[in-house]
Amino acid sequence: MVEQSIWMQKVAADPGHSQWYIERFRSMARAGEDLVGEARMVDAMVPxxxxxxxxxxxxxRLSGYLSGVGHDVVGVDVDPALIAAAEEDHPGPRYVVADLAELDLPAHGVADPFDVIVMAGNVMAFLAPSTRATVLARLRAHLAPDGRAVIGFGAGREYDFGQFLDDAAASGLAQDLLLSTWDLRPFAEESEFLVALLRPA
Incomplete structure (x- = not known):
């Protein structure tokens, strides 16, 4: 059995945590804030x-946007409450409740590999540390041969960028491009955020 994610540990400690998170994004959407910058970048990468x-x-938020502009989208999350909110607020994609460390989408009837896998919102930092490399390997297994993974997370979250890149390489993912923001600013040694574009090695 895999170690429980940091996110689900938070939910176990505070049963209201998921609903707080859902309402946070609903409130930002009502205020007109831009919540889909990551999705616009992904949309620009593929036909x-x-x-x-x-x-x-x-x-x-990202699944809904990408589906709305014409992509075939599958959204996966370990938290059933977040998936229920996604289905309510952003219908269109196929949503699946699953732990990324055990990701096996063919078992859910999703057989074809993906052109792009996006992981935004500091998801890497919410994984159980013991599962990070496993998750990267599971993502690699779901990528098309010419596909790319786009993974973004912030510094100071107990996952060093260098360690992440080493784990990605060990999982069969090679670096295409490193950025410091979702709006395409270059990555530097002092960057506080990493957006890594990776491809199958």
Whole structure:
């Protein structure tokens, strides 16, 4: 049995945590805040109609946008409450409740590999540390041969960027491009955020 994710540990400690998170994004959406910058970047990477996996999709903000502009989207999250919110607020994608460390989408009737896998929202930092490399390997297994994974998370979250890149390489993912923001600013040694574009090695 895999170690429980940091996210689900938070939910276990505070049963209201998921609903707080859902309402936070609903409130920002009502205020007109831009919640889909990551999705716009992903959309620019592939032709319309591409197969996209939103790994750790939360309440569906990116999945909904990408589906709405014409992509074939599957959103996966370990938290059933977040998936229920995604289905309510952003219908269109196929949503699946699953632990990324045990990701096996063919078992859920999703057989074809993905052109892009996006993991935004600091999902890497919410994984159980013992499962990080396993998750990267599971993502690699779901990528098309010419597909790419786009993974973003912040510094200071107990997962060093260098260690992440080493884990990605060990999982069969090679670096294409490293950025410091979702709006395409270059990555530097002092960057406080990493957006890594990776491809099958």
């Amino acid at each position: 319309r109609g591409s197969r996209i996996l939103d790994a750790g999709c939360g309440p569906g």
